[in-house]
Amino acid sequence: MNGSDFDQQHLWHPYSPPPSPNLNKNPVVKEADGVYLTLEDGNKVIDAMSSWWCTIHGYNHPVINQALKSQIDKLSHVMFGGLTHEPAIELGEKLLAISPDSLNTIFYSDSGSVAVEIALKMAVQYQFAVGKQDKYKFLTVRSGYHGDTWKAMSVSDPVTGMHHLFSGALQAEYFVSQPPIKYGKTWNDDPTENGLQELSDALANNAEHIAALILEPVVQGAGGMYFYHPEYLNACRKLCDDHDILLIFDEIATGFGRTGKLFATEHTDIQPDILCLGKSITAGYLSFAATLCSDRINNVIRNGEPGAFMHGPTFMANPLACSAAIASLDLLASTPWQQCVQSIEQQLNTELSPAIELPNVADVRVMGAIGVIEMQHRVDPAIAQSMCTELGVWLRPFAKNIYCMPPYISSPDQLSKISGAMLKLAKIA
Numbered sequence: 001m002n003g004s005d006f007d008q009q010h011l012w013h014p015y016s017p018p019p020s021p022n023l024n025k026n027p028v029v030k031e032a033d034g035v036y037l038t039l040e041d042g043n044k045v046i047d048a049m050s051s052w053w054c055t056i057h058g059y060n061h062p063v064i065n066q067a068l069k070s071q072i073d074k075l076s077h078v079m080f081g082g083l084t085h086e087p088a089i090e091l092g093e094k095l096l097a098i099s100p101d102s103l104n105t106i107f108y109s110d111s112g113s114v115a116v117e118i119a120l121k122m123a124v125q126y127q128f129a130v131g132k133q134d135k136y137k138f139l140t141v142r143s144g145y146h147g148d149t150w151k152a153m154s155v156s157d158p159v160t161g162m163h164h165l166f167s168g169a170l171q172a173e174y175f176v177s178q179p180p181i182k183y184g185k186t187w188n189d190d191p192t193e194n195g196l197q198e199l200s201d202a203l204a205n206n207a208e209h210i211a212a213l214i215l216e217p218v219v220q221g222a223g224g225m226y227f228y229h230p231e232y233l234n235a236c237r238k239l240c241d242d243h244d245i246l247l248i249f250d251e252i253a254t255g256f257g258r259t260g261k262l263f264a265t266e267h268t269d270i271q272p273d274i275l276c277l278g279k280s281i282t283a284g285y286l287s288f289a290a291t292l293c294s295d296r297i298n299n300v301i302r303n304g305e306p307g308a309f310m311h312g313p314t315f316m317a318n319p320l321a322c323s324a325a326i327a328s329l330d331l332l333a334s335t336p337w338q339q340c341v342q343s344i345e346q347q348l349n350t351e352l353s354p355a356i357e358l359p360n361v362a363d364v365r366v367m368g369a370i371g372v373i374e375m376q377h378r379v380d381p382a383i384a385q386s387m388c389t390e391l392g393v394w395l396r397p398f399a400k401n402i403y404c405m406p407p408y409i410s411s412p413d414q415l416s417k418i419s420g421a422m423l424k425l426a427k428i429a
Ligand SMILES: *Cc1c(COP(=O)(O)O)cnc(C)c1O
Pocket: 111, 112, 113, 114, 116, 145, 146, 147, 148, 216, 221, 222, 250, 251, 252, 253, 278, 279
């Protein structure tokens, strides 16, 4: 691994120390194809991270490439204020056809964090329009992650999100414990055991200030790679209705098949008022996101003051991003992704479970195309990276978790390489 001096000294990277000559250099990716990244030294590594949940169909996909090439010759971008275009319309039709029935309108934006900002703003503007001006705060559970912009950060986990660093600038929101009953375990009706007592107390005590409850349904991503019981969400729906609070689902990580269902919402019996989508929406080609909402919210905001929703990104509904998203949805519709995700789940289950016997392993869990080995201690990503790239796998552990969310097209051999690297890392970490 050589890496670039310029990168090391001048370019910031996500959640990393600022550029400095003392840092480890980042490997340079020359190109990517299928599940493989080609590094500058010619080494090929399997991207077990799908570029952070995104590249569900793999890199350099001929169908998505072609869709983008065709679109670029027609219209790369145009302002969405006062104008519209075919890719935005076609994508909208396709998204509404597959997303929860309760959602009928779409606000496009440029990234997941912005989609969350928009959802939170919609909730506040909705409450304002129904005359509940005091309802502008948010309730959520610990260990969540909703993005890095200010408001999204304020509803992300206070500890992993380092709220103390920003305490003066960050508005405090309401937090309750992470839903305690894990996915796949038997639901316990005792409200002190299942977390619902704490949730309903928080709602009862603060309902007059709370605009919405925001959650990642079933799978908490970057905040802890934790899977919890969908029954918790069914109860949330009722509690929200009782207290006149909107329910926002952030499916930016879980959307488009990752958990085995097209949307994690489908593991529940209920539907949210607002849904955030992002990450894999363009299959990893371009930054893009969408916030969907119900007719009720749409109608209330339309009839309230000022009669418009106060948000409008410059690159809203970018036609190139829309065309990549359309091609990705068409691929999902024409490929047996559900079987792929199911086989990935079975194989990861079989191959990762032995890790539970290792001395420093706290937990092993698999759901859909997501596999996690949780260690007792924090894992050093630099050590992990150099060890795994030697083994031909790209993994980037976060905090205590060694995890993968491979592309749906990963073959059994490629998956075995991934789980092999994860186990080897768990032995030494
Ligand atoms: C990644 C993520 C976000 C933020 O998306 P960006 O595109 O990085 O802004 C928000 N919510 C969840 C659940 C995510 O996984």
